[in-house]
Amino acid sequence: MEAVSRADLAQILAEIEHRMRLAEDRGTVAGYIPQLAGIDPAQFGISVALPDGTACSAGDAATPFSIQSISKVFTLAIALGRLGDQLWSRVGREPSGLAFNSILQLEQENGIPRNPFVNAGAIAVTDAILAGHQPREVLGELLRFIRLAAGDDAIHINRAVAASEQATAHRNIALAEFMAAMGNLRNPTALTIGTYVHQCAVEMTTDQLARAGRFLVNAPGCPRLVSPARIRRINALMMMCGHYDGSGEFAYRVGLPGKSGVGGGILAVVPGRASIAVWSPGLNASGNSKLGTEALEHLARATGWSVFG
Ligand code: GLN
Numbered sequence: 001m002e003a004v005s006r007a008d009l010a011q012i013l014a015e016i017e018h019r020m021r022l023a024e025d026r027g028t029v030a031g032y033i034p035q036l037a038g039i040d041p042a043q044f045g046i047s048v049a050l051p052d053g054t055a056c057s058a059g060d061a062a063t064p065f066s067i068q069s070i071s072k073v074f075t076l077a078i079a080l081g082r083l084g085d086q087l088w089s090r091v092g093r094e095p096s097g098l099a100f101n102s103i104l105q106l107e108q109e110n111g112i113p114r115n116p117f118v119n120a121g122a123i124a125v126t127d128a129i130l131a132g133h134q135p136r137e138v139l140g141e142l143l144r145f146i147r148l149a150a151g152d153d154a155i156h157i158n159r160a161v162a163a164s165e166q167a168t169a170h171r172n173i174a175l176a177e178f179m180a181a182m183g184n185l186r187n188p189t190a191l192t193i194g195t196y197v198h199q200c201a202v203e204m205t206t207d208q209l210a211r212a213g214r215f216l217v218n219a220p221g222c223p224r225l226v227s228p229a230r231i232r233r234i235n236a237l238m239m240m241c242g243h244y245d246g247s248g249e250f251a252y253r254v255g256l257p258g259k260s261g262v263g264g265g266i267l268a269v270v271p272g273r274a275s276i277a278v279w280s281p282g283l284n285a286s287g288n289s290k291l292g293t294e295a296l297e298h299l300a301r302a303t304g305w306s307v308f309g
Contacts, residue, residue, distance in 0.1 A: 002304040003273070009056045012302045013046055017058035019298065020044045020280065020291050027282030027290030030262040035164035036066060039264075041282040046295055049210035049275045051221035053151055057207050064203040065279050066161050068261030069100065071199045072122040073242075074145055076234060077215070077226050079116075079125045090128055090184055091121045093237060100244045100262075100287055101171050103178065111182025115241040117259065120175040126199060127176075127185050127192040135195040142199055149223050150212035155204055162201035169193055206265070206277040213267045213275030216257075235269055239307070246286030246293075254296045255306030260288040268296055270305045 004012075026041045045060035079087050096114040098104055106113060106120050113121035129138055139157065147153050176189040185192060204212070214222040216238075218231045226234070238257035243250040250258055256276075258268040264281035266289050276299065280291035300306055 004303045004305075006050075006054075006056060009048055009303070012299060013048065013056055013058035016046060016295050016298050017044065020059070020295055023291055023294070025290070026280065027284050029264070029281045030283060030287070032168060033161070033165045033262070034168065035158075035161045036263060036281075039281045041280070044280040044291055044295070045206040046278045046299075047206040047210035047276070048299075049214055049277075051214060051217055051219040051274075053211060053214065053221065055207050055210055060279070061206045063279075064205050065265055065281070066158060066200070066261070066263035067202050067204050067209065067265055068200045068263040069117065069122065070209065070259050070261040070265050070267050071142070071202050072117050072125070073216075073234065073238065073259045073267065074142055074149075074212075075122065075125050075129060075199055076116045076237070077230070078141060078145055079129050080230055080234075081226065082129055087125070087128060091116050091124045095240045095247055097245050101175070103171075103175055106175065106178055111179045111184040113179075115237060117237065117241045118244065119172055120179065123172060123176050123192060123196050124179060124184060126196045127187055130187050130192060130195055135191060135198070138195055139198050142202070145225065146202065146204075146212050149215040149225060150204070150208045151223070152208050152211065155202065155208055157198050158201045158203045161203075162198045165197040165200060166194065169197060172196065200261075204265075206279050209265060209267055209277035210275050213269060213277060216269045217271065217273065217275050219272050235271060238269065243288050244286055246284065246288050249286075250288070250293060253293065254300050255308045256296070256300060257307070258296070260292070262287055264289040264292060266292040266296060271307060273305065
């Protein structure tokens with residue numbers, strides 16, 4: 001994969017930001033979490049962090065946003081660290097081809113979610129790392145991991161966003177209860193969902209998120225929080241499942257492992273080169289940031305970055 005100079009990168013990001021400012025169709029902001037429903041869709045930020053921790057940004061790169069499902073990458077890394085391959089008895093590694101919050105496969109497949117990035121799978125992962133711990137400890141560990149990865153102790157959880165999601169979490173509670181009925185939930189549903197909504201409510205800027213994503217880049221200078229073998233596997237899962245039923249389209253258009261969140265953020269990894277975070281709150285039909293995807297498509301084309309050669 002090509003090396004791109006910092007000056008070229010700055011120019012590419014400025015061009016992308018300009019183009020995205022002018023976009024008319026910005027997608028639709030997630031409406032089902034009340035605290036997120038009111039966010040101004042005109043915002044757009046993008047940051048590229050290099051292995052040494054320096055970052056190049058454009059647009060609203062210093063505005064914190066709710067990382068939502070991007071948190072699932074960090075909890076997966078923690079769960080694999082704790083349980084290793086045992087985790088795979090509770091959650092699969094296949095793309096779902098369904099919406100992030102779908103319940104369909106869960107019944108057909110005996111309460112084992114398809115992958116750790118659909119909601120059911122992420123709830124199972126959170127349940128797995130809760131074993132024997134208090135939610136406070138698990139959330140503390142998650143924040144420590146993210147802060148260490150980003151090199152920034154200011155990263156925090158937005159309690160109002162967590163409370164807002166908790167109040168409307170009927171679907172996620174249903175997923176958890178169904179898994180409990182099938183023997184794939186070990187803690188009380190309220191405890192697991194309470195932890196899950198707080199992990200989703202971590203707030204970061206694109207600058208912070210891009211720096212945090214360096215733990216998946218596997219290059220000298222990047223924080224060493226997981227082994228290279230595990231980095232490859234997490235990236236493989238991000239490529240296949242990180243955008244739900246839009247994962248194939250994302251791989252086709254961007255060609256990099258990525259993970260989206262309904263807050264409008266996307267984390268993308270350029271193995272050996274860089275970590276990219278982009279944010280624009282409007283979503284496409286698969287619940288992934290519309291302009292975020294377009295921006296990454298432009299960036300991948302302009303830099304030649306792709307895992308496909
Ligand atoms: N907290 C959100 C939910 O569970 C996360 C979904 C997402 O970002 N796709 O619905």
